[in-house]
Amino acid sequence: MNDSMDAQVRRTARMSDERIAALVGSTAEADLMGRILATSPANVRELVDEPGLAPAPSSGRGRLRPTRRRLVSLAVAASVGAAALFTVQAVQQDEGGQVWAAYAVEVAEGAPRLLVDDEDWSVEYANEFEPDRGSMDFTDGTHELWVTWSSTWDLELILNDRRDVAVDEETVTVAGQEGTLLTYPDDEYAVIWQHGDNVVEALTLGGVEESTYRDLIASIHTVDVDTWLSALPQDVVRPADTQAVLAELLADIPLPDGYEITPPAGAVTRHQLVHNVEREAVCAWVTEWVRAADAGDQAAVDVAATALGGARDWAVQDEVEHRDEEFWANIDSIVDDGVLPGGRELVISGDTEVEGWQVVFCV
Amino acid sequence: MAILTRARGQSDYLLASRRQRFEAMFTSHSSAVLAYALRRVEVAEDAADIIAETFLVAWRRIDDVPAGDEARLWLFGVARRVCANHSRGGHRRTVLADRLRGHLATQVQETEIEVEVDDDVARVREAMRRLDDGDRELLEMTSWEGLTPSELGAVLAVPASTVRSRLQRARARFRTQLEIVTKEEQS
Numbered sequence: 001m002n003d004s005m006d007a008q009v010r011r012t013a014r015m016s017d018e019r020i021a022a023l024v025g026s027t028a029e030a031d032l033m034g035r036i037l038a039t040s041p042a043n044v045r046e047l048v049d050e051p052g053l054a055p056a057p058s059s060g061r062g063r064l065r066p067t068r069r070r071l072v073s074l075a076v077a078a079s080v081g082a083a084a085l086f087t088v089q090a091v092q093q094d095e096g097g098q099v100w101a102a103y104a105v106e107v108a109e110g111a112p113r114l115l116v117d118d119e120d121w122s123v124e125y126a127n128e129f130e131p132d133r134g135s136m137d138f139t140d141g142t143h144e145l146w147v148t149w150s151s152t153w154d155l156e157l158i159l160n161d162r163r164d165v166a167v168d169e170e171t172v173t174v175a176g177q178e179g180t181l182l183t184y185p186d187d188e189y190a191v192i193w194q195h196g197d198n199v200v201e202a203l204t205l206g207g208v209e210e211s212t213y214r215d216l217i218a219s220i221h222t223v224d225v226d227t228w229l230s231a232l233p234q235d236v237v238r239p240a241d242t243q244a245v246l247a248e249l250l251a252d253i254p255l256p257d258g259y260e261i262t263p264p265a266g267a268v269t270r271h272q273l274v275h276n277v278e279r280e281a282v283c284a285w286v287t288e289w290v291r292a293a294d295a296g297d298q299a300a301v302d303v304a305a306t307a308l309g310g311a312r313d314w315a316v317q318d319e320v321e322h323r324d325e326e327f328w329a330n331i332d333s334i335v336d337d338g339v340l341p342g343g344r345e346l347v348i349s350g351d352t353e354v355e356g357w358q359v360v361f362c363v
Numbered sequence: 364m365a366i367l368t369r370a371r372g373q374s375d376y377l378l379a380s381r382r383q384r385f386e387a388m389f390t391s392h393s394s395a396v397l398a399y400a401l402r403r404v405e406v407a408e409d410a411a412d413i414i415a416e417t418f419l420v421a422w423r424r425i426d427d428v429p430a431g432d433e434a435r436l437w438l439f440g441v442a443r444r445v446c447a448n449h450s451r452g453g454h455r456r457t458v459l460a461d462r463l464r465g466h467l468a469t470q471v472q473e474t475e476i477e478v479e480v481d482d483d484v485a486r487v488r489e490a491m492r493r494l495d496d497g498d499r500e501l502l503e504m505t506s507w508e509g510l511t512p513s514e515l516g517a518v519l520a521v522p523a524s525t526v527r528s529r530l531q532r533a534r535a536r537f538r539t540q541l542e543i544v545t546k547e548e549q550s
Contacts, residue, residue, distance in 0.1 A: 005502075005506075005534060005537065005538075006505065006506045007506075008483070008487045009487065009491065009502050009503060009505075009506035009507070009537075010506045010507060011483075011484045011487065012484060012487050012488045012491055012503075013402045013503075013507055014401075014402060014403070014404075014405070015401050015402055015407070020397075020398045020401050020402070022470065023397070023401060023407070023466075023467060023470055023471070024393075024394035024397045024398055024401075025394050026463070026466050026470075028462045028463040028465070028466035028467075029393050029394065029397065029414075029463055029466075031462045031463065032393075032411075032414065032415055032418070032459060032460060032462070032463050033385075033386065033389040033390070033393065033418070035459040035460075036385075036389075036415070036418050036419055036422050036459060037382055037385060037386070037422070324444075324447075324448070326444075326447070342520065342521060343521060343522055343525055345522035345524060345525065346522070356520065356521050356522055356525070359520045360520065
């Protein structure tokens, strides 16, 4: 833009640069940073309607994009009529007690199976459990305790990493084991310890009284498989059930010939599956549209456009969040105008070079 | 910082290092994001929610946020969508931003200045108002945030060459509208 036009437009801003300069950089701004950091990543999904931003691109066609390993909000399984079929829960319950799915037991046996022995505390979130790692978020409604573990971690590496930011440390006993209590700035604490094959980190998020944290750590204990599985949220999809869930989600979603969505390894939530399947299906059809357009195959272009035109009506959309008007305008651009949003030129998305349209539809 | 240079793959949950990265990003770019929001909201304190939502997304997706100044562009990309939701009525307040909202409200009141809008500004505003959203956004981000076409491309997730051509067309349409507005005033 030439300088004259630039200056003209600059003056149309609601607030001048001078006034903005007086408003930014306040302690209130820094306060916001602290408040956000005190928010568990697990809770962010609940706090913010995340706009359609591009994460790292899909690693390839025909494979369900691996979900980033992170805490996820677990929906209430009871609201889904057939949820019992898909959840990690007792597959049988009688006077003899609960019988758990083999995979759930495998996960439980590999986990440190920690719970907080305080009736005010419960498990609020759980991550994608795998036999060698997992994560849980405990809360009493005010405070949070984020417990993560992995049998692949090296205790000394983890400790040395955390020591860079810790301001103090001491040896404590937690769940019958010797652990290292690290004190971070802003009244945050973590205990890290070796628990059988696993290294465990129990980190409190947000300002907590030291005495409260010490009481909490003292109440952490190991429980048996039944007790631990019973305490988990009940919306985790077992690997054995993912095909059935996929089939249910894909019941009214067409896919290009030969295209298959492969379920991810490990246990995931229905919430994750829903979003991954919808995103994968849209990406598959746009990819097919691009391929057909390149090949001059008008019939295939029409098939892809028809499929994309019906995407609004896929039943899965009832469970999908964050598809905004901009997204549907981009779909309409292909369907109605034959114009590919994002274009074909290479752009950087994350640390990968992809074509512009892939950023719009496939990540 | 040793944490940032460690070999990857030891852990998916190095929260401490994520915190450091987030803090560095927030410290470097929060004012730019707040300024971006302040230029676009009708009520200054609403900018507090824009910046809060933007950085909540960044916190949740800290592993996706690029390093260095590219983080600023990534944040603008989020902020523009948050602003779009805001303008569509999708705005919701978060308690996290309470203090900043109060600060903005107070400061704006205390420094309330009667801004004189001369005829030239009024004409330019009217010409801008007549542009479509895409053109207007390009011109505003070029002028207000001082972004280059390459940077705009990163924010909008489109190739820089596409931005350049769009920008040329936007400039032309702006000039046309400005001429029309001026003629309308004269007639």
